[in-house]
Amino acid sequence: MKIKILYSHLNVSGTDNKIRPTWFDFEKCFKSLVKNISYQPNGLSKQYEIEIHVIYDITKGGYGSNWIQKYWDYGINNIIFHQIEGGSMMKAAVEMYKIAKDLSGNMKDDDLFMFQENDYLYVNDIIDKVKELFEMYKLDGGYVSLYDHPDKYTPLYQDLVSKIIVTDSHHWRTTPSTCGSYVVNKKTFLEDYDVLTNVEGDHNKWLHLAENKGRYILSPIPSLSTHCMSQHLAPTINWEEINNG
Numbered sequence: 048m049k050i051k052i053l054y055s056h057l058n059v060s061g062t063d064n065k066i067r068p069t070w071f072d073f074e075k076c077f078k079s080l081v082k083n084i085s086y087q088p089n090g091l092s093k094q095y096e097i098e099i100h101v102i103y104d105i106t107k108g109g110y111g112s113n114w115i116q117k118y119w120d121y122g123i124n125n126i127i128f129h130q131i132e133g134g135s136m137m138k139a140a141v142e143m144y145k146i147a148k149d150l151s152g153n154m155k156d157d158d159l160f161m162f163q164e165n166d167y168l169y170v171n172d173i174i175d176k177v178k179e180l181f182e183m184y185k186l187d188g189g190y191v192s193l194y195d196h197p198d199k200y201t202p203l204y205q206d207l208v209s210k211i212i213v214t215d216s217h218h219w220r221t222t223p224s225t226c227g228s229y230v231v232n233k234k235t236f237l238e239d240y241d242v243l244t245n246v247e248g249d250h251n252k253w254l255h256l257a258e259n260k261g262r263y264i265l266s267p268i269p270s271l272s273t274h275c276m277s278q279h280l281a282p283t284i285n286w287e288e289i290n291n292g
Contacts, residue, residue, distance in 0.1 A: 048178060049096040049158040051150055053143050054080070055227075056115060056165045058107040066277045070287045071166075074114045076275065079169045079289070081126075097174065099126045100150070102143045104133040140227060141244045148240060156234035157181070163228045168290055169193070169272045172216075176271060177230055179214045188235055189263050190253075192225035195270035195281045212265070219265040224253040226274060229264070 059073050084097055101115065119128050129146055133139025147160050159181060173193055180191060199207060199222060209220040226249050236243070239256060246252045256262035270281030280286055 048181070049154055050098075050161055050174065050178075051147070051154070051159070052080070052097065052099045052161040052163060053147055054099060054101050054163050054165065055104070055139060055143055056101055057104050057139075058113045059165070065166075067275060068277050068280070068287065068290075070290050071275045072290075073165055075290055076166060076168050077115065077118075080163065080167075083169055083171060083173050097125060100146065101126065101128045102139070102146060103128055103130055104139045104142075105130050106132055106134040136227070137247050144240065144244050147236065151233050151237060154233045156232065157185070158233050159230055160233065160236050161230045164226065164274075166275045167194070167228055167272045168275055168286055170270075170284065170289060173271045176214070176217050176267070179216060180219060180265070181230075181232065183214050184212065186232065186235075186265075188261060189231075189265060190225070190235070190256075191219075191230040192222065192228065192264060192266040193230070193270070193272040194225065194228065194274060195266050195268055196222065196225065197279060197282050199266075200282065211268075217271075218268040220268055222264050222266045223257070224250045225264050225266065228272070228274075235262075 054077070056077075081099070084099075101118075103115070118126055131139060131142035131146075133142055143162065147162075159177070161177070177191065177193070180186070198204065207223070209222065211218060211220045213219070231239075239260065239262070242252065242256055242260070246255050253262075253264060269283050273279075273281040273284070273286050275286075
């Protein structure tokens with residue numbers, strides 16, 4: 048099973064104007080993703096045929112003024128850089144999806160795209176758990192978030208009913224929406240390409256896909272990642288400890 052990770056990145060350093068935990072750092076987020084993938088002397092492990100594609104929006108400056116430059120300089124196999132001119136979240140996402148569509152030519156229908164924003168932190172074994180989920184349930188028409196959204200445990204969603212499924216190592220539940228970070232197989236991505244590139248707003252996009260195409264989203268319990276915003280950290284996990292580990 049091939050997994051192509053498309054990592055959306057701007058020229059940002061330690062923090063930005065969002066309300067972040069004191070320990071937050073963009074580079075540590077990237078490192079927590081990379082360390083989930085075992086290394087061999089010649090680059091990333093071929094066990095899952097993984098590639099990391101860094102989608103770099105140059106509208107705020109080029110590689111040279113950003114920490115991610117060094118990963119490009121290292122020349123590590125399977126970390127591939129693409130320059131785009133986005134300027135807004137929607138435009139950058141569209142450019143990322145265009146790149147994914149171009150990359151899909153040598154992929155099978157059940158190979159995976161993992162679209163990830165640059166302010167998420169990860170627990171270990173996300174690749175194994177994602178692979179396990181897609182192999183057990185196939186998930187044609189399904190999207191997978193790695194993030195257990197804390198808002199689902201608030202009065203806003205007090206009437207939410209979820210279907211729970213289980214793999215050998217994790218629980219997953221249906222959820223009505225997620226952010227711009229998710230996993231999907233090639234077949235579903237191409238079928239939904241027009242929606243992904245034309246409907247603005249994460250919540251609107253997921254509602255449209257559910258209502259018009261019968262799509263669904265699964266999220267993990269407990270979470271496998273967190274959006275690193277102070278009021279939106281995934282519950283039950285000590286993310287500062289993971290960040291500093």
